Amino acid sequence: MEVKNANAAMLSNYEVFKLLTDLKEKRKDSGKNKNSSGQQNLNTIMYETLKHLSKTPCSRQSPEIVKEFLTIMMPHKLTKAEKLQLLNQRPQTAVEIQLMVEESEERLSEEQIEDLIQTVAGALPGDPEQENAAPADTEMEEAGEHS
Amino acid sequence: MMFVLVEMVDTVRIPPWNFQRQLNEAIAEELNKKLANKVVYNVGLCICLYDITKLEDSYIFPGDGASHTKVHYRYVVFHPFLDEILVGKIKYCSQEGVHVTMGFFDDILIPPESLQQPAKFDEAEQVWLWEYETEEGAHDLYMDQGEEIRFRVTDEVFVDTSPTGPSAAVTDTPAQPGQSNAPPPPPPEESAEKKEPPYTLIGTICEPGLGLLSWWNN
Numbered sequence: 001m002e003v004k005n006a007n008a009a010m011l012s013n014y015e016v017f018k019l020l021t022d023l024k025e026k027r028k029d030s031g032k033n034k035n036s037s038g039q040q041n042l043n044t045i046m047y048e049t050l051k052h053l054s055k056t057p058c059s060r061q062s063p064e065i066v067k068e069f070l071t072i073m074m075p076h077k078l079t080k081a082e083k084l085q086l087l088n089q090r091p092q093t094a095v096e097i098q099l100m101v102e103e104s105e106e107r108l109s110e111e112q113i114e115d116l117i118q119t120v121a122g123a124l125p126g127d128p129e130q131e132n133a134a135p136a137d138t139e140m141e142e143a144g145e146h147s
Numbered sequence: 148m149m150f151v152l153v154e155m156v157d158t159v160r161i162p163p164w165n166f167q168r169q170l171n172e173a174i175a176e177e178l179n180k181k182l183a184n185k186v187v188y189n190v191g192l193c194i195c196l197y198d199i200t201k202l203e204d205s206y207i208f209p210g211d212g213a214s215h216t217k218v219h220y221r222y223v224v225f226h227p228f229l230d231e232i233l234v235g236k237i238k239y240c241s242q243e244g245v246h247v248t249m250g251f252f253d254d255i256l257i258p259p260e261s262l263q264q265p266a267k268f269d270e271a272e273q274v275w276l277w278e279y280e281t282e283e284g285a286h287d288l289y290m291d292q293g294e295e296i297r298f299r300v301t302d303e304v305f306v307d308t309s310p311t312g313p314s315a316a317v318t319d320t321p322a323q324p325g326q327s328n329a330p331p332p333p334p335p336e337e338s339a340e341k342k343e344p345p346y347t348l349i350g351t352i353c354e355p356g357l358g359l360l361s362w363w364n365n
Contacts (some may be wrong), residue, residue, distance in 0.1 A: 001157040001181075006190050008221060010148035016194065016223055023195060038180040045184035045194055048251035049225075056234075084148050085232060095356035095363065099232050099299070 010080065013058035013088040014066055020050050057090035060125040069123045076116065077107075090124045092117060149233065152197055153190055153224045156217065157181075161205075163212045171199060174218055182222060186345040189305050191226030192252055225252055227348065231300045234360070237292055240275045242268060245290055247298065247350065254344040257298055261351035262290075263358050277358070288362060295360045298350035308345045 024046060053059060066087065073083050078101060085100040094113045098104040104113065157178070165173045175196050182193040201219035208215065227233060235247040235255060245262065247255040259266060263277045269289075277288040290296070352358040 042183035
């Protein structure tokens with residue numbers, strides 16, 4: 001086995017989540033040999049990866065949401081890796097944004113960070129449980145959730 | 148990114164009893180059987196096949212009824228980049244540091260020097276804690292098992308765990324007079340080394356916003 005390119009492309013968590021969910025459906029239909037010993041590894045990794053991803057923001061995303069997010073993010077001049085991290089993690093606080101954006105103190109003003117938080121909260125669906133339970137604090141209110 | 152696409156080429160062997168299947172499906176199955184949930188040295192943890200980009204001609208060689216097809220494909224691989232922010236769960240703590248898991252990937256370590264300082268290891272409870280200073284004095288924040296933890300990737304370690312050959316030939320057996328040569332003693336067993344994981348991530352939580360999610364959520 002030869003590796004031609006160890007880094008051909010970056011995948012968002014949503015893409016992997018979708019791929020695994022579709023594969024799971026396909027394998028459910030085909031029935032017969034998915035439990036044979038050779039298939040165990042695939043079963044295990046699919047199960048665990050889906051379990052992990054289903055608890056992250058990507059489980060509430062769709063191709064349209066991802067496309068719209070990337071479009072909205074264009075003016076902010078972030079690198080691809082930074083945009084992907086925001087997409088995958090859906091940061092809700094300034095501290096989180098600063099972790100994901102390199103040299104954020106120099107590149108983003110406080111207002112821009114606040115703006116990013118709003119954009120992310122608006123463009124990417126959040127965890128419905130978390131949002132119902134959370135006490136109304138200023139960030140949540142400004143995020144302008146349309147109920 | 149946490150997941151990357153890796154282009155690979157390999158020759159896939161399809162045994163005759165699978166000839167009735169669609170070639171693409173039989174090949175996809177073989178590739179997943181070979182790579183899923185396995186670490187490829189210097190590449191990462193393989194998750195599943197993304198797609199097949201090219202199938203060359205299939206050949207049958209003398210002596211083997213199976214077909215051999217050279218396949219160009221792309222595989223989804225877990226390989227976070229340096230400095231990436233990830234969220235996992237604390238598996239357990241030891242002198243080595245805090246061991247974190249993501250469910251599908253287990254070998255993540257936050258060494259003591261990369262914990263929020265000052266940090267202390269509680270021997271009795273086998274847990275690391277952050278001696279967080281407030282005006283009221285030190286407030287111990289425990290890093291308990293099962294807690295969700297946000298960390299930054301600072302390093303990766305790949306270990307080649309391919310089988311090695313038998314150890315080099317050993318001492319001569321002194322020939323006993325009048326006895327037929329006894330066979331030489333078998334080479335000494337490899338000393339029982341701790342099995343090293345093929346792929347380990349090293350992380351840090353020594354920054355604002357990193358560490359247990361509960362520390363930063365209001």
